[in-house]
Amino acid sequence: MSDGAASAAASSAPLLELRGISKSFPGVKALDDVSFAIHPGEVHMLLGENGAGKSSLMKILCGAYTADAGEFYYKGENVTLSSTAEAQALGIAVIFQEFSLVPFLDIAQNIFLGREPKGRIPGTIDRRRILADAKRVLDGIGFDIDPKVVVDTLGVAQQQMVEIAKAISQNARILVMDEPTAALSDREVELLFALIARLKADGVAIVYISHRMAEVFAIGDRITVLRDGRRIDQVRPAEVTPDQLVRMMVGRNVDMTYPRRFAEQPGELVLQVKGLSAATGISDIDIEVRQGEIVGLCGLVGSGRTEVARAIFGADPVTTGEIIFDGKPITGEPDVAARRGIALIPESRKSEGLALLRSVGDNLVVAALKKLFPSRLYDPRGAQRTAEGLIRQLRIATPSARQMVGLLSGGNQQKVVIGKWLAAGARLFIFDEPTRGIDIGAKSEIFALIDRLVAEGAAALMISSEQIEICHVCDRAYVMRDGRIAGHLARSELTEENIVRLGMHHE
Amino acid sequence: MSDLAIAAPLRAVQRLPGVAVVLVLLIALFGAIAPGFLSAANLSNVLVQSTILTMLALPMTLIIMTEGIDLSMGAVLTLTSLCVAIVSLATKSMLLGLGAAVLVGTAFGLANGLLVAIAKIPPFVATLATLGMAQGLSLIVSDGQSVVGIPHSVRDVYSAQLLGIPVPILMGVASYGLFHALLYHTRFGTYVFALGGNRDALRYAGLSPTRLLIAVYAIGGLMAGVAGLLMTARMNSGHPTAGLGMEFDAIAAVAVGGTSFERGNGWLLGTLLGVLAVGVLRNGLNLISLPSSVQVASVGVLVIAAMFLDGLRSRA
Numbered sequence: 140m141s142d143g144a145a146s147a148a149a150s151s152a153p154l155l156e157l158r159g160i161s162k163s164f165p166g167v168k169a170l171d172d173v174s175f176a177i178h179p180g181e182v183h184m185l186l187g188e189n190g191a192g193k194s195s196l197m198k199i200l201c202g203a204y205t206a207d208a209g210e211f212y213y214k215g216e217n218v219t220l221s222s223t224a225e226a227q228a229l230g231i232a233v234i235f236q237e238f239s240l241v242p243f244l245d246i247a248q249n250i251f252l253g254r255e256p257k258g259r260i261p262g263t264i265d266r267r268r269i270l271a272d273a274k275r276v277l278d279g280i281g282f283d284i285d286p287k288v289v290v291d292t293l294g295v296a297q298q299q300m301v302e303i304a305k306a307i308s309q310n311a312r313i314l315v316m317d318e319p320t321a322a323l324s325d326r327e328v329e330l331l332f333a334l335i336a337r338l339k340a341d342g343v344a345i346v347y348i349s350h351r352m353a354e355v356f357a358i359g360d361r362i363t364v365l366r367d368g369r370r371i372d373q374v375r376p377a378e379v380t381p382d383q384l385v386r387m388m389v390g391r392n393v394d395m396t397y398p399r400r401f402a403e404q405p406g407e408l409v410l411q412v413k414g415l416s417a418a419t420g421i422s423d424i425d426i427e428v429r430q431g432e433i434v435g436l437c438g439l440v441g442s443g444r445t446e447v448a449r450a451i452f453g454a455d456p457v458t459t460g461e462i463i464f465d466g467k468p469i470t471g472e473p474d475v476a477a478r479r480g481i482a483l484i485p486e487s488r489k490s491e492g493l494a495l496l497r498s499v500g501d502n503l504v505v506a507a508l509k510k511l512f513p514s515r516l517y518d519p520r521g522a523q524r525t526a527e528g529l530i531r532q533l534r535i536a537t538p539s540a541r542q543m544v545g546l547l548s549g550g551n552q553q554k555v556v557i558g559k560w561l562a563a564g565a566r567l568f569i570f571d572e573p574t575r576g577i578d579i580g581a582k583s584e585i586f587a588l589i590d591r592l593v594a595e596g597a598a599a600l601m602i603s604s605e606q607i608e609i610c611h612v613c614d615r616a617y618v619m620r621d622g623r624i625a626g627h628l629a630r631s632e633l634t635e636e637n638i639v640r641l642g643m644h645h646e
Numbered sequence: 647m648s649d650l651a652i653a654a655p656l657r658a659v660q661r662l663p664g665v666a667v668v669l670v671l672l673i674a675l676f677g678a679i680a681p682g683f684l685s686a687a688n689l690s691n692v693l694v695q696s697t698i699l700t701m702l703a704l705p706m707t708l709i710i711m712t713e714g715i716d717l718s719m720g721a722v723l724t725l726t727s728l729c730v731a732i733v734s735l736a737t738k739s740m741l742l743g744l745g746a747a748v749l750v751g752t753a754f755g756l757a758n759g760l761l762v763a764i765a766k767i768p769p770f771v772a773t774l775a776t777l778g779m780a781q782g783l784s785l786i787v788s789d790g791q792s793v794v795g796i797p798h799s800v801r802d803v804y805s806a807q808l809l810g811i812p813v814p815i816l817m818g819v820a821s822y823g824l825f826h827a828l829l830y831h832t833r834f835g836t837y838v839f840a841l842g843g844n845r846d847a848l849r850y851a852g853l854s855p856t857r858l859l860i861a862v863y864a865i866g867g868l869m870a871g872v873a874g875l876l877m878t879a880r881m882n883s884g885h886p887t888a889g890l891g892m893e894f895d896a897i898a899a900v901a902v903g904g905t906s907f908e909r910g911n912g913w914l915l916g917t918l919l920g921v922l923a924v925g926v927l928r929n930g931l932n933l934i935s936l937p938s939s940v941q942v943a944s945v946g947v948l949v950i951a952a953m954f955l956d957g958l959r960s961r962a
Contacts, residue, residue, distance in 0.1 A: 224852060239850050241843035243911045248836050253851025255833050262832045291911075 160209035202226035232306030406430025415460030435616030482560030500540030550581025664955030676930030723889030726874025731884025755867020759860030793884035842910025
């Protein structure tokens with residue numbers, strides 16, 4: 140019956156239609172002429188790689204961003220959508236991955252936050268009514284729980300149910316869910332899907348962002364694929380295969396002019412990770428990196444790439460497994476790893492990699508102080524000589540070694556971080572998203588620099604969400620999924636399609 | 647069966663919050679070693695002496711729940727206490743003194759709120775600055791001297807009784823009742839939980855965290871104003887260092903009471919028990935003739951003891 144209702148509804152007029160939506164941020168076109176129709180009683184899957192424009196589209200739907208161009212039609216009528224209030228008035232509710240719940244309030248208080256039923260005395264809350272209303276909403280979505288339970292004591296799945304209850308209580312007719320199953324167990328996923336079926340039957344329209352191929356086919360009624368902020372295609376699940384979808388998602392046009400000399404004959408084993416697991420959610424990781432190699436570590440955001448880097452560097456405690464560096468096992472804290480010659484160049488270089496208010500020179504020598512000054516006496520002139528040498532070697536664009544690092548461009552800041560570890564004599568460089576926030580021209584320079592590092596005998600492990608960069612730069616790559624290594628790609632197999640296929644869920 | 651009979655109360659004790667255990671242990675300790683501690687007169691005295699701290703610790707709980715702090719409370723208390731003394735001396739009216747104190751206190755609270763919520767100065771720094779200002783103003787208005795000769799109507803507030811219960815105790819109980827109702831039964835109180843727990847939730851709901859935050863700090867100043875009346879009444883004079891260190895006791899009471907400094911996890915009854923623990927500790931040490939320097943140090947130890955007990959339980 141619900142099938143019939145759904146398909147009947149599906150053929151009906153769209154509830155909300157977006158036409159030609161564009162949105163730019165300095166330096167990027169996040170959305171480019173995207174059109175998108177949401178039908179009542181339908182689950183519309185939104186598919187795309189990291190950075191394809193899904194989040195921007197979602198933020199426009201909930202009124203957090205205002206589109207630069209484009210029109211919105213609600214039930215055929217032209218409307219504006221430029222504030223959260225307008226979005227709410229249209230019945231649009233977004234369930235973000237970070238919940239909008241208050242931990243130490245109960246379920247009822249959370250559902251009706253800001254809309255509490257008034258008690259007899261001004262300013263007070265009608266406690267009996269708020270509990271009864273909450274119970275009714277919870278019953279309506281089939282969530283059997285006492286509304287007096289404090290949210291902090293709930294698990295992720297239950298919090299998500301509360302979030303959905305909150306949206307439904309605001310008469311949401313369009314529910315936007317951002318990877319709702321990312322933190323759920325199989326059983327919880329089943330419950331969520333049952334709820335989605337129920338909402339569909341009630342005529343609610345659902346926009347569902349997912350990275351899991353199985354879900355796309357299990358619950359999707361329509362699929363829109365985004366790439367580089369553009370709508371690539373809109374299809375029905377019955378009309379496509381998973382492979383076709385993957386092909387639509389990849390193939391981004393990025394100007395990569397940088398030529399790399401790939402390591403024909405990799406040198407000695409520098410890093411060997413065997414059966415590594417950590418409490419941060421990674422398990423059974425095996426990785427090898429040799430001298431002269433740039434090895435990619437890819438996978439979706441949240442698949443455990445950064446956690447692997449942190450575990451190797453000693454920043455998170457390892458539960459089982461072994462890390463062998465230069466033939467000898469390595470255990471302990473980051474300072475041990477740094478002393479042995481491992482450099483971690485973190486994604487957030489501003490907060491983790493640099494002292495922004497200090498000079499370029501200070502930042503360049505800070506990791507090498509022991510090596511430069513074994514007598515433990517700081518020699519300003521020696522430090523300056525080293526710093527100036529590095530500035531020349533790395534072609535850091537700075538007026539002098541005394542310039543404050545925070546004033547340099549993103550690419551030059553990144554060079555300072557690399558230079559810092561170069562001075563310290565690092566032999567293994569672990570890069571976490573080395574080109575994030577760096578403009579195209581500087582990207583090539585960073586890659587040239589990494590290439591020179593490995594050509595001179597170092598080794599590099601590079602985490603990147605930009606598949607195309609991995610394909611252009613790396614000798615080979617590991618692909619992660621759900622905290623595990625999902626596969627290894629040799630140079631000849633290293634294509635965007637293969638990376639996406641390994642990184643996505645097919646089960 | 648006997649095992650169960652023993653185990654059940656033990657488990658109940660284990661479930662008790664650290665502050666309750668600490669309070670019971672302190673009462674038992676001083677009951678044993680301090681002569682006259684358990685006398686009705688002394689216990690009533692503990693309650694009366696705890697009133698001022700109650701009035702500061704209650705709003706401090708709300709402020710800390712918003713992941714903030716108010717270091718100026720003690721200095722503002724000094725200033726409002728002087729306001730009561732000076733204005734009541736000049737006008738012979740206790741109520742005008744109270745009015746002036748509430749006005750000045752609320753002004754400081756508002757200033758704290760504006761600095762934190764609008765100027766976005768970290769609460770620690772913002773209220774440290776206003777602490778300095780309040781302290782300086784106190785020295786200016788008092789010329790560094792005690793203000794004496796204030797009307798009897800002020801002093802009577804501290805010594806009067808209603809239905810055989812000292813008025814300060816009644817004021818303390820009323821304050822607790824009001825704050826309990828405010829935090830747990832009003833929309834405002836609900837939003838205080840959200841200020842520390844998830845400010846985005848407030849924004850999504852179309853509420854202004856800024857205005858709410860200012861209100862929370864303003865309430866702190868207002869209560870410091872009311873407490874100023876009791877302070878002056880208690881000392882029968884205005885003194886330029888009257889409130890010195892009171893913010894320390896207030897923050898300690900909140901911490902001992904189990905309110906967390908993050909995520910908006912506050913517990914008002916815990917704060918009340920924390921105030922009583924601080925009061926019992928100071929009174930008991932006084933009875934066994936230990937100087938106030940030792941008392942201050944002991945309050946520090948008390949904070950650590952309560953944290954330790956709570957930590958033990960959460961790990962168990």
